[in-house]
Amino acid sequence: MKTQEDDAVELYRLMIGRPDLELPGAGEVLGWSGKRTTAAAERLSEYGLLVPLLGEKEAFVVSTPRNAVSRLVAPLDQQIEHLEREAERLRADLGRYQVTYDEAVRGTGGGNDIRVISGLEAINAELEDAAARCTEEVLTVQPGGGRKAESLAASWEPTRAMLERGVQMRTIYQHSARFHPATRQYVNQVCTHGGAVRSVHECTDRMIIIDRKVAFIPARSDRQIALAIHQPAVVEFLVSVFERFWNDATPFSARNRAPEVKTLLSDVRMSIIKLLAEGETDNAIARRLGVSVRTCRSHIAKIYDELGARSRCQLGVLIATSGILDAADGEQGDSGVGG
Structure with a gap:
């Protein structure tokens, strides 16, 4: 009917x-x-x-349906935009009260070892305040490949101010950030002013440690909620995590040289092989290595060609039986013993 x-x-x-x-x-x-x-x-x-x-x-x-959609949806889009602006304003307003609350609790000895900071504006305000009060050292982990040019530009002035007053700064990126022009330019500025930057193929989530007294980490994947950790034992543990990554990292040069690029690509390719062996999806591998899914699949295609695989299942078998993973583990073990 x-x-x-x-x-x-x-x-x-x-x-x-x-x-x-x-x-x-x-x-x-x-x-x-x-x-x-x-x-x-x-x-x-x-x-x-x-x-x-x-x-x-x-x-x-x-x-036409296209014209009809434009007429019908336009008012809804305007309402959504208005609501999003209102939500962001409320987050910012309440975020300021959160800062006041946290400061008051800390001042009364309320045992505020781990605090929740809600809203991007409140998080940035807290980070800027901590950076302004920093006197000795900043340790930073920035995963996910290259950063947006606007974000780098906004962070440069407070970074420069810290470096110029003698604060020691060490930053860890992922290897993929080396191929991002804006990030390379920013790294060159940091290093010129006395900072140190290295990169690894895979690292932990974003982390900022100020004077080894407070650490900031995301509490949600969209980074709209963060934790400010003042508990000494936890901060010390996070510092040790940073140091382990730092010791295994490669100095981040302002200019990519051919031998370094070859080594970096080899490291990235080996990381992908290991993650493929663990059964990770293309999206998960790209996310962990800080590259786009398209770039990740390009690497995987080359691995297919190198091993002569025609399917994902066959690729898994070839990785398991080829001795690649054993050889990689052996090389790491040899380098560790040799100092």
């Missing part, structure tokens, strides 16, 4: 091919009653797919 929606589709199809028809004529062609034709036309009018001619009751102009 046809529904009113089916009738509307059928009438719309007819009116597209016969724009000269008025409603009564369209009803006759379709063999419908006047009531049925009117109901279908009203449905199309609701969507803006049939637009009545000025001064005419039975004559209509056919509109």
